């Protein structure tokens with residue numbers, strides 16, 4: 001009997017070693033990783049520069065309290081501010097915690113303006129995490145089932161629908177913020193229209209609402225720019241990050257711009273582990289490698305290669321509804337539930353994921369080589385064809 005709590009329906013495979021986009025199991029069998037720990041391992045596995053940065057930092061200093069100056073944390077905040085054009089960062093340990101910080105920041109902003117029940121607009125099919133606050137913001141009845149009472153203060157609207165938000169704001173004086181994933185990941189790789197994002201940003205500005213975006217999955221180069229909002233030309237008030245930021249060490253960030261950056265004061269929020277020297281050193285090195293090795297451009301090139309390859313190879317397959325995404329965040333929507341493809345892919349030596357029951361999700365590392373992208377197509381296309389033909 002396993003002594004782990006039964007929170008995951010795990011695949012039968014486990015890994016003992018990785019290198020680049022490859023993973024090996026204990027029997028020495030090799031797997032091509034097209035999931036990267038769910039958008040975490042952007043630099044792939046065992047990247048020599050990351051290994052060195054973590055080892056050297058571990059030998060110097062792993063943890064000190066946030067009651068002291070933390071030079072690595074300062075440096076990482078400065079780097080994120082430079083890359084994003086935003087102003088200040090709060091560091092934590094996960095995507096859910098980053099969103100908790102954003103939710104608390106929005107509520108405090110509301111209270112400072114005399115709003116007693118600050119309310120945040122969230123989206124259908126949104127994914128923001130599994131803490132009680134973020135679970136309540138998440139748009140998944142399955143994830144929420146059994147955990148009521150949920151946290152109040154959220155109103156849900158359809159994704160990509162500005163009129164729905166305008167109607168809510170018209171009828172609710174207590175709305176203080178909108179929380180949006182520019183690209184929904186768990187929600188099935190759905191990309192918000194650029195016009196929707198810019199119009200929503202303008203609407204938020206005109207109503208004094210915070211425009212908050214969750215880039216926990218789509219941030220850190222995955223869509224071909226440092227942050228997905230940079231495809232739109234508008235600057236969010238608040239942005240959350242996590243997954244790809246530390247290449248596998250637990251780090252999250254809540255980033256704010258302008259007046260939003262000065263809402264939290266000492267005592268308002270905190271964390272024991274967040275932003276420690278070790279994880280900040282890993283994140284700094286991650287960003288340095290991504291910049292020096294041109295991985296943002298690679299994400300765009302590889303993403304287009306993969307999406308075009310998939311569209312061409314699956315064009316005559318009736319059960320394939322759509323191939324969509326941006327950069328290395330790719331979804332293939334089928335006309336039926338296809339969760340069994342995950343295990344079939346493992347048998348074929350390929351790691352993928354299925355979300356929303358019928359969307360095959362690819363989130364390969366940004367260090368993927370052309371030949372490896374071709375290998376993903378060679379392995380995946382026949383699996384999808386055979387599955388739909390059965």
Ligand SMILES: *Cc1c(COP(=O)(O)O)cnc(C)c1O
Pocket residue numbers: 093094095096097099127128129130181185186214215216217218242243
């Ligand atoms: C994964 C994810 C989260 C939650 O992050 P955790 O680190 O699992 O808490 C939040 N938002 C988005 C968009 C995510 O993809």
